[in-house]
Amino acid sequence: MKAFGKILGLVLLGLLLIIVALGFALTHLFDPNDYKEEIRQIARDKAHIELTLNGDIGWSLFPWLGLELHEAGVATLANPTQPFADLQMLGLSVRVLPLLRREVQMSDVRVEGLNLRLTRDKDGHGNWEDIGKVAPADKQAATPAISTGETTAATPATTEKPAQPIRLDIDSLTVNNARVEYNDEQSGKQFTAESIQLSTGPIHEATNTPVKLTAFLASTQPAVRVRTELKGELRFDRVLKRYQFEDMKLSGEAAGDPLQGKTLTFAAQGQLLLDQAANVAEWNSLKLSLNQLRAIGELKVHDLDKTPQLNGGISIAQFDLAKFVDSIGQTLPAMAEGSLSKVELVSRLSATPNSIALENINLKLDDSSFSGRLAVEDLAKQSLRAQLKADTFNVDRYLPPKSAEANSAAVARKAEVQSSEASAVAGPGNSPLPDAPTKGAWSTERLLPVERLSKLDVDADLSFGQLTLDKLPIQNATLKANGQGGLLKLEGLRGELYNGSFEASGNLDVRQPTPQLSLQTKINRVPVERILESQGQTPPVKGLVTLDSNLTSSGNSQKALVDSLNGNASFVVNNGVLLNANLEQQVCQGIATLNRKTLSSEPRGKDTPFQELKGNLTLRNGVASNPDLKVRIPGMSVKGNGDIDLRVLGMDYRVGIVVEGDKSDMPDPACQVGERFVGIELPLRCRGPLELGAKACRLDRDGLGQVAAKLAGDRLSEKLDEKLGDKVSPELKNALKGLFKR
Incomplete structure (x- = not known):
């Protein structure tokens, strides 16, 4: 037995030496470069590709099945002269014996100078779609099978077990200086990835594999260039269809036309997971930075096999949005200095391929805090939905400043008002009437972005603890509005203003060349002087105003809207004062004139208090007619009629005053009312800028002569x-x- 074992050992040793000798002979005596044409033909027949072998082929047989190609290219049979891929060198080797166990054990895999060109032609056909397909000429040459009319015995169906995946075991993968190019002839766009460097550690199933990738990415239309680097550890399990990229770190810089010469520095980190069995993808421990912007969060996508649904949360640390926008070459609309300097956001996020929503918003914008929901329900239609609450918000801070034209018009009008005011001496009332204003009070600049408004699809429900709008501090403001197809509806704007209240509703129709506006307003007991003071005007009157109006207009500038203003309004001012206008003195002057006497006392006050001032307005093309002005003043009753020209903010009134005379303890002898003055109506004429109020009123000499x-x-x-x-x-x-x- 010992001899037999010894002999068997010698036989096996001899067989092994023979195999080694054959391997040596095959690899040294057999040169595959002599069979390049045969190899190309096999590639055509079996793989249906056109293989170009310009360089040498190196190989080894045992114990490693090695292959090394130089200057090789691959093309489709449809376009054999236009390779879609070529490379300078490909080197790999596989252990022979593990292949028999469906295991792939490779040493280092190296790819040098890979150049991949993908093209989609004008008909939308991609050159990669022809890979593995038979050439058209080969299809025509194929001979169809001839039926003999004989019945072939049916082959019994056999149930095959699903093939087990091949086990991979690769020492490393290295790709140097690779390039991928994609051209779309339909759109004229081009995308490239150049200087691709890829290196990995050992690649094993269910084991972390270190990965590092660097590349330069570029595109045309618009021209953009990106330098990027990706690091992490890849882990995969093909049986469970589970893929992970742990400790992922992506960083780089971007530049190009959209950035207007600026640079965007970006970085992202996190744990990535793709579970195809559960149709779930996740990005956990997300960290993102874009120049000054810093964010953390988590994202999860489910229903990958249907309509993907994204959910997650995001938190953006406080940053300067204005500086960030400038750093990426963009420009914000002009607004007050320091605006958008403190922005912070925490929100839940949900999205589909055609929608996105921010839920449970906690947004801090400068000095304001918002909560609620903000969503775009249809990205294609830009369907905006907003339900937000804010503690305080100053709209004026984010509006553009007045244009040079508006400032110039305001300066001209102010000079005209000051000139009229200088001549409006309210004392003895003998100065001439101020001239009627002629300077336009409104801008002709384009006011509404009609094109954007016509496409707007919005539904907004907003509320504010305090809202500053046009310098008016509105308390407990609410706004409900919606718009679609060019018709915007203000369902309600309500709030409290200086212990009074207001509400407004209306429509804006931009479906036609000239925008059409309708507006209904109700103001209840709001101090009129506070409103005027907030606009930087000197109020001519004090009091609590109540106003109801129903107005229509058309145009796309302040001037056009005022010039076409039509409708009706009614107003009441209670517990008021005509400032810097002593009507009692004006009346005493009239009585003294009728008595042919001269006032001997100085005016005791410069204002005229009144109990009520009311009337109705009919507006026609920017001019408001007031036929029934009535004022209740202690010691006299006033009525009048006239026009207010809103186009130039001017007025022209005729006022009649019925007086009881000087009722003071020490009346002026010249202002005493006898029986013959009872029921006599003293006439006044008020003309000039609306800002002057009663200071623009004088005794009507013609009317006084008739009296x-x-x-x-x-x-x-x-x-x-x-x-x-x-x-x-x-x-x-x-x-x-x-x-x-x-």
């Missing part, structure tokens, strides 16, 4: 009664009185 003539007629009538008595008939007496009153 004097009436008083003289009444005086003569009294004399006739005394002289004639019952000596003449009543008819003759009345005729004589009428003659003197004409």
Whole structure:
């Protein structure tokens, strides 16, 4: 037995030496470069590709099946002269015996100078779609099978077990200086990845594999260039269909036309997971930075086999949004300095391929805090939905400043008002009437972005603890609005203003060339002087205003909207004061004139208090007609009629005052009312800039002459009664009185 074992050992040793000798002979005596044409033909017949072998082929047989290609290229049979891939060198080797156990054990795999060109033609056909397909000429040459009419015995079906995946075991993978190019002839766009460097550690199933990838990415239309680096550890399990990229770190820089010469530095980290069996993808421990912006969060996508659904959370640390936008070459609309300097966001995130929503928002914007929900329900239609609450928000801070044209118009109008005010001496009331204003008060600049508004799809429900709008501090403000297809509806804007309240509703229709506006407003007991002071104007009147209006207009500038303003309004001002205008002094001047006396006392005050001022307005093309102005002033009653020209903010009124005279403890002798003045209406004329208020009012000399003539007629009538008595008939007496009153 010992001899037999010894002999068997010698036989096995001899066989092994023979195999080694054959391997040596095959690798040294057999040169595959002599069979390049045969290899190409096999590639055509079996793989249906055109193989170009310009360089040498190196190989080894045992114990490693090694292959090394130089200057090789691959093309489709449809375009054999246009390789879609070529490389300078490919080197790999595989252990022979593990292949028999369906195990692939490789040494280092090296790829040098890979160049991959992918093209989609004008018909939308990609050159990679022809890989592995038979050439058209080969299809035509194929001979169809001839039916013999004989029935072939059915082959019994056999159930095959699913093939087990091949086990991979690779020492490392290295790719140097690779390039991938994609051209789309339909759009004219081109994308490239150049200087690709890829290196890995040992690649084993269910084991972490270190991976490092660097590349330069570029595109046209727009021109963008990106330098990027990716690191991490890849882990995969093909049986479970589970793939992980742990400790992923992506970093780089981007530049190009969209950045306007600026650079975007970016970085991302996290744990990535793709579970195909569960149709789930996750990005946990997410960290993201884009220049000044820093964010953390987590994202999860499920239903990968259907319509993917994304959920997660994101937290953006406080950053300067204005500086960030500038750092990426973009420009924000002009706004107050320091705006958008403190922005912070925490929110839940949900999205589909056509929608995105931020839920449970906690947004801090400068000095404001918002909570609620913000969503785009249809990305293609930009369907915006907003339900937000804020503690305080200053809209004026984010609006553009007035244009040069508006400033110029404001300066011109201010000069005109100051000139009129200088001539409006309210003391003795003998100065001439101010001139009617002629300077336009409104800008002709384009006001509304009609193109954007016509495409807007929005539904907003907003509320604010305090809202500053046009310098007005509005408390407990709410806004509900929606718009679609060019019709925007303001369902309600409500709030409290200076212990009063207001509400407004209306429509803006931009579906036609000229925008159409309708607006309904209600203001309840709001101090009118506070509103005017907030606009930087000197108020001519104080009091609590109540206003109801229903207005329409059209146009796309302030001037056009005012020039086409039509509708109706009613107003009441209670417990008010006409500032810097002593109507009592004006009236006393009129009575003194009728008494042919001169006032001996100085005015006791410069203002005129009143109990109520009310009237109705009918607006036609920017001019408001007021036929029924009434004012209740202690000691007198006032009524009037006139127009307010909103186009130039001017007024022209005729006012009648019925007085009781000077009721003070020490009345001016020239301002005493006798019986003959009872029921007499003293006329005033008010003309000039609306800002002057009652300071633009003067005694109407023409009207005062008519009053004097009436008083003289009444005086003569009294004399006739005394002289004639019952000596003449009543008819003759009345005729004589009428003659003197004409």
